Structures are given as structure tokens and as C-alpha cells.
Amino acid sequence: MLVRVRTGAVLGVSAVPVDVEVESTVGFPGFHLVGLAGGAVQEAKVRVQAAVRNLGVKLPQKRITVNLAPGDLRKDGTGFDLPIAAGLLAASGELEPPAIEGLQLVGELALSGEVKPVRGVLPLAIAARREGVRGLVVPEANAYEASIVEGLEVLPVRHLGELVAWARGGTLQPAGPPPAPPEPAAPLDLADVAGQEAAKRALELAAAGGHNLLFFGPPGSGKTMLARRLPGILPAFGFEEALEATVVHSVAGLTRHRGLLAERPFRAPHHSISDAGLVGGTSIPRPGEISLAHHGVLFLDELPEFRRHVLEALRQPLEDGEVTIARAGRSVTYPAQLMLVAAMNPCPCGHHGDRSRACRCTPHELMKYRRRISGPLLDRIDLHVDVPPVPPGQLGTGGAGEPSAAVRERVMRARALQTARAGPRVARCNARLRGAALRRLCALDDGGRRLLADAVARLGLSARAHDKVLRVARTIADLAGAERLSAEHVAEAIQYRVLDRPT
Ligand SMILES: Nc1ncnc2c1ncn2[C@@H]1O[C@H](COP(=O)(O)OP(=O)(O)OP(=O)(O)O)[C@@H](O)[C@H]1O
Ligand SMILES: [Mg+2]
Ligand SMILES: [Zn+2]
Structure with missing residues (x-):
């Protein structure tokens, strides 16, 4: 008898379908696992057999072959336990194959049959929806991340026995919507930082240009x-x-x-x-x-x-x-x-x-x-920033500064300018500007050019440092809503090169 159970393998940050094929035939009793299975997957044999035994199921005295297809894709991790166990139960008549048809399964098994969480359930869920599976059976602890994917029925299980009971006509409770994300305890606000106006300005520039x-x-x-x-x-x-x-x-x-x-x-x-x-x-x-x-x-x-x-x-x-x-x-x-x-x-x-x-x-x-x-x-x-100690008298003034929300609004306006400028060959944020795009978008007027040339000579700035000054100046101009770079933007940008100067 041949049974096929769907599952998936995670590759980087995406997932691809994998079929678990289980065949039981008359022959010398044994359990073989093939299909480029890595160490943890090979160990699935031991976990799955124990978990099935602990359900009180006696496996038939047959030769069992499990194949993970496609055979040229290396499989890692422990998530293949549950689909292998389901295939084994189906091949030995404990579970009707149509019950799990069209479902995808993933999960690690403890020897007791308990279903343990695994890594990568979210990419598996995204791939499962793309493949049009009927539902995704996952360890309970992974149900929340799977539920992020809309239009996919998520079926959490805690124990292999629940799957069997369900396949025999019981019910599995589909996962509800994921819990609301916890409120951030106390959002860290810039208003709490006393003084340090220069450092706060640099932080705003960094956020605005992605530096x-x-x-x-x-x-x-x-x-x-x-x-x-x-x-x-x-x-x-x-x-x-x-x-x-x-x-x-x-x-x-x-x-x-x-x-x-x-x-x-x-x-x-x-x-x-x-x-x-x-x-x-x-x-x-x-x-x-x-x-x-x-x-x-x-x-x-x-x-x-x-x-x-x-x-x-x-x-x-x-x-x-x-x-x-x-x-x-x-x-x-x-x-x-x-x-x-x-x-x-x-x-x-x-x-x-x-x-x-x-x-x-x-x-x-x-x-x-x-x-x-x-x-x-x-x-x-791009930004090197001196943070001197705050004078003791000033420390008590924390809480009175500009709140982060106000700074974020300016940051978003500056980012919108960068996005609007971004053609197909131009980076979306100033920090990534290179080569021709950098020279075109950061063209200087006469005053700016003179100032920068002077700074390069006086401070001994390298060609790279020169480009960084331009990128930062572009962000300074974007925050000011200025289209063209001028000397004042360059003058501020030069201050952020502290460590490029020979000491
Ligand atoms: N500008 C400030 N406004 C309010 N509190 C401050 C300010 N600067 C320092 N503090 C207080 O001093 C503590 C130490 O600051 P922080 O840990 O950020 O220093 P640091 O520069 O990272 O020091 P280190 O180099 O030792 O890591 C902060 O938790 C905060 O309570
Ligand atoms: Mg510190
Ligand atoms: Zn020292």
C-alpha cells in the first residue's frame, strides 16, 4: 500500500513542497527512510516509531519504506516527524488516507506522541496557501504565526492522538485569529533624553536617510x-x-x-x-x-x-x-x-x-x-557622532524634549521625497546612493563645491569620505525640504566625519 502526505521544506526564507511517500509491503520487517534526509530527519524514524507505539498502535510486521520527494533536495530539521507518522498510520490502516488528503502537515514528535514546535512554520504556511492546500496541521505553539496567512485553515495539534481521533471523525479546533500583539511596555521616547541636541539631530538624519x-x-x-x-x-x-x-x-x-x-x-x-x-x-x-x-x-x-x-x-x-x-x-x-x-x-x-x-x-x-x-x-x-557627557545640571530636564512621534513625521516626509525620486536605477534611500546617481542627485552649487574641496584639503578626507558627505548632505536637504544642495547642507554634513580625520 502506498500513501502520500504533503509537507514542505524551508530553504532560506521560503518553502517548497515535499511529499512523504510511505509504502508498506510484505517482506522482512524494517523501516527505511530515503530522500536526502539530514541527521535530524534520519532520527525521525526513532521518534515516529516510539510515538506511534505509545498511541497503542501496533505497526504491521511489514517492510516500510518512507521516501521524501523530491529526492535531490536536502531535508533538514525535525518537522517531518508528523507527516511521516501520519503516513505510517495511514499505510497501516489506522487512519483513512482521504482524511488527510489535501492537508499539509508539519511538526516534531516527542516519544510520547506530543507534538513539539518547529522552525519556519510561517514560510511553510505562505507556501501552503500558494499551493492551495485545504488546511495546515501545525504544532499548537506555531499556530499563531501560521494564522498570519489569510485564507489558510490552520489546525493546531498538541498530540499525535488528536490527529488520529480527528481522522476517525472527531474534530480539531481551527486556530483562532492570532492574539493581538502585546502593547510595547513603555515605548522608548526621545523626549526622555535630556540635552544631546546634536546627537538627536544625527539620529534623525540616520532615520531619514537610512544612514x-x-x-x-x-x-x-x-x-x-x-x-x-x-x-x-x-x-x-x-x-x-x-x-x-x-x-x-x-x-x-x-x-x-x-x-x-x-x-x-x-x-x-x-x-x-x-x-x-x-x-x-x-x-x-x-x-x-x-x-x-x-x-x-x-x-x-x-x-x-x-x-x-x-x-x-x-x-x-x-x-x-x-x-x-x-x-x-x-x-x-x-x-x-x-x-x-x-x-x-x-x-x-x-x-x-x-x-x-x-x-x-x-x-x-x-x-x-x-x-x-x-x-x-x-x-x-555615514555618520560619526560625538556624544559628550551631559552636564549634571541638565540631566533632570529629561522628558521635556521633542517626542519621537514628531521626529518620525519629519523622517517620513524626507523618506517620501527619496521614494518619489527613486527611479528604477536609483536607490530608495540616500544611504544607498552610489556612482552616477549620487553625482546627479547630489550636485553641488558653487558655494557647496568650494566648501567641500576646502574641507577635503584641510581635513585630509578620502574620496569615500567625500561621497559620504554628499549622501548625508542630501538627507539634510531632504529634511529641510530643499531640492538643491547648498553650502549650509554640506557644512553640517562635514561635521559627521570625526573618525575619518587623521588623528
Ligand atoms: N541625556 C540624557 N538624558 C537622560 N538620561 C541620561 C542621559 N544621558 C545619560 N542618561 C542616564 O545615564 C544612563 C547611562 O546612559 P547610557 O547607558 O546610554 O550611556 P552610554 O553612553 O551607553 O555609556 P557606556 O559607554 O558606559 O555604555 C542612562 O540609563 C540614563 O539613565
Ligand atoms: Mg552603553
Ligand atoms: Zn583614555
Whole structure:
């Protein structure tokens, strides 16, 4: 007897259909699993047999072959347990095959028959709707993310026994709508930050033009506090972006008992992170922090403390907006359109340039510290911002500043100008302007040209730094609603090149 059960495999951030074919024939009793099954899938044999046994079902003394088709696609993960078990039960007459026809199943089984959550249910659900399946049977903890997909019946199960009872005429409760996203505890508002007008301005520029940003200042000056307020001034998180971001989180296994991400992600990995943790990878491909920050913010606090090769691994994805992980002939691509915000102290002791405290570092220590961040990485950061300590008398004035909502409105107006300008060959935000588009959209008037040439000569700016000044000046002009760049825009932009100047 041959039974076919539908399931799917996750590849990167999308999913493709996989058929589980189960055949039981007369012959020497045994259980064979074929179809490029990875380690975790091979172990499914053990879990599935135990789970079925624990239902009180005696498998027939037959030769059982399970094939996962297409056979040239490598399968990983534990989500094949449930469809294999369903096929096995159908092939041995415990479950009528028509009951599961047109359904797609995914889930891991515990030996007891309990159905455990798996990674990637959201992309599987998106693919299932595209394929027109009748319903998707998922572990209960994954039901919320599957329910984001409209027009797909989601059938959550907690135990293999529920599936059997259902196939025999019982009922399965379809999943209700996903729970309303929890209200953000206390939204972090820029109004809470006392003083720091220059740093707030830089944060607004970063949000308006999509520029990466580096805060530079002594301990306790408010760098972390400022960085955490960036998502709150970025353009509103629309459904399409939220869906793309949630898919990445689903693939990483972070969506249990959760639906759509309600806010732009803010990821702040510790500086001890590995390159695989940051950009993704390991033996079973998994999104790294840069992909978990897709459409949101990646915050690297204490930047010089990160291992150098870890930071170097960031360079390509920052440029491309995605990361491709190749291993053993396979490769997967994860999106990584993020804004990078980094923070560092000006020197190892933290007080270089601080008027109230003396710096104890030698010039050599200072140079070594700054050298930990390579030129090419600094090149990908358009805004370098000095954050001096707030005078003690000013700290109490927090709460009186301009609220994030007002800043966000200006940001959205500036972004709208960029979107309107974006032709098919021009980037959507200023931070991504390169080459001809950069020169055309950032053409300077005479005054601007003279000022920039003078700054390049006086500060020893590189050609790359020159382009960054232009991109930032474009954003300054967009925030001011000015079509043409002029000297005042350039003058402000030059201030954000602190670290390009020879020290
Ligand atoms: N401008 C400010 N307005 C209000 N509170 C502030 C301000 N600056 C600092 N603080 C207070 O000081 C604390 C420390 O700030 P924060 O952690 O952001 O400093 P930091 O620059 O990141 O320091 P470090 O270099 O040690 O990481 C904040 O939690 C906040 O309570
Ligand atoms: Mg900090
Ligand atoms: Zn120092």
C-alpha cells in the first residue's frame, strides 16, 4: 500500500513542497527512510516509531519504506516527524488516507506522541496557501504565526492522538485569529533624553536617510539610551515589512506562541558573539543577528570589543542588504536590510576629549584602540557622532524634549521625497546612493563645491569620505525640504566625519 502526505521544506526564507511517500509491503520487517534526509530527519524514524507505539498502535510486521520527494533536495530539521507518522498510520490502516488528503502537515514528535514546535512554520504556511492546500496541521505553539496567512485553515495539534481521533471523525479546533500583539511596555521616547541636541539631530538624519551611525563618547553619556530610541523614529512598520521580518524570526525559531512582529526589530548582540551568530550559518543554516534585524536596527555596543573577523564578516551584507551562506555545496540567502548603530568610547579609559575628566591613555593605546575598527567598516558608516557627557545640571530636564512621534513625521516626509525620486536605477534611500546617481542627485552649487574641496584639503578626507558627505548632505536637504544642495547642507554634513580625520 502506498500513501502520500504533503509537507514542505524551508530553504532560506521560503518553502517548497515535499511529499512523504510511505509504502508498506510484505517482506522482512524494517523501516527505511530515503530522500536526502539530514541527521535530524534520519532520527525521525526513532521518534515516529516510539510515538506511534505509545498511541497503542501496533505497526504491521511489514517492510516500510518512507521516501521524501523530491529526492535531490536536502531535508533538514525535525518537522517531518508528523507527516511521516501520519503516513505510517495511514499505510497501516489506522487512519483513512482521504482524511488527510489535501492537508499539509508539519511538526516534531516527542516519544510520547506530543507534538513539539518547529522552525519556519510561517514560510511553510505562505507556501501552503500558494499551493492551495485545504488546511495546515501545525504544532499548537506555531499556530499563531501560521494564522498570519489569510485564507489558510490552520489546525493546531498538541498530540499525535488528536490527529488520529480527528481522522476517525472527531474534530480539531481551527486556530483562532492570532492574539493581538502585546502593547510595547513603555515605548522608548526621545523626549526622555535630556540635552544631546546634536546627537538627536544625527539620529534623525540616520532615520531619514537610512544612514548607518556611530556614537562616540565617554561612559554614561547616553549612547545606548539614544540608540534604543532609533526604531521609534523610523517610518511606521507596514504589513509587508513586518511579514518579511517575522518570516526570518520564524526560520530562527523565535516565533513560538507569537504572531506578527509588532515593532521593528532592535537587536543588540553582546560583543562576544561569533561570526556565525552575527551573520548566520552553522551546520544547519540559521539566520544571524543581522537578518533578525531585517527592516530594523542592529546595535553593536562597545564596537571595538567585537572580534575583528566578526566585524569584517559584516562588510559584505551591509553593502548587499542580504547574506548568502554557502556550505557543502548548498547555499541559502537571508535578507539583511538593517540600519547599523554602533557605539564606542573614544579611548580605552573612556575620557579622551572629556573636559571634566583627564584621559589616562597613552597615544599608542589610543591608536591601537581605534585601529580595531577597520577602515572598510568605518566606510560603511555615514555618520560619526560625538556624544559628550551631559552636564549634571541638565540631566533632570529629561522628558521635556521633542517626542519621537514628531521626529518620525519629519523622517517620513524626507523618506517620501527619496521614494518619489527613486527611479528604477536609483536607490530608495540616500544611504544607498552610489556612482552616477549620487553625482546627479547630489550636485553641488558653487558655494557647496568650494566648501567641500576646502574641507577635503584641510581635513585630509578620502574620496569615500567625500561621497559620504554628499549622501548625508542630501538627507539634510531632504529634511529641510530643499531640492538643491547648498553650502549650509554640506557644512553640517562635514561635521559627521570625526573618525575619518587623521588623528
Ligand atoms: N541625556 C540624557 N538624558 C537622560 N538620561 C541620561 C542621559 N544621558 C545619560 N542618561 C542616564 O545615564 C544612563 C547611562 O546612559 P547610557 O547607558 O546610554 O550611556 P552610554 O553612553 O551607553 O555609556 P557606556 O559607554 O558606559 O555604555 C542612562 O540609563 C540614563 O539613565
Ligand atoms: Mg552603553
Ligand atoms: Zn583614555
